[in-house]
Amino acid sequence: MGFKAKARKHKSESGEETGTKKKSSAKVGEIPCGVKSCDGFADKSFGGRSLSIDNAIDVWGDSGYTERKGRVRVCKGCYRKWKKDNKSEDTY
Numbered sequence: 089m090g091f092k093a094k095a096r097k098h099k100s101e102s103g104e105e106t107g108t109k110k111k112s113s114a115k116v117g118e119i120p121c122g123v124k125s126c127d128g129f130a131d132k133s134f135g136g137r138s139l140s141i142d143n144a145i146d147v148w149g150d151s152g153y154t155e156r157k158g159r160v161r162v163c164k165g166c167y168r169k170w171k172k173d174n175k176s177e178d179t180y
């Protein structure tokens with residue numbers, strides 16, 4: 089005879105999977121600021137903007153920027169600088 093005792097049910101204990109949740113502390117952009125003297129990022133998530141070539145020349149001169157498809161992508165800080173420079177002309 090020999091009824092084999094049913095093997096103990098093996099309950100696999102699969103707890104919560106602690107996945108690899110990466111929290112990127114240091115944000116890195118993809119689009120570098122078009123201003124040569126600046127090493128910021130002009131990504132939208134960084135508040136970057138795109139200016140026209142004319143606008144860029146006004147502030148940074150003929151060779152102070154890098155063109156991208158007819159526009160100049162600038163970071164938030166550079167956009168502010170441009171805005172400031174233009175404001176003084178626009179306001180009375």
Ligand SMILES: [Zn+2]
Binds near residue numbers: 122164165166
């Ligand atoms: Zn910049």
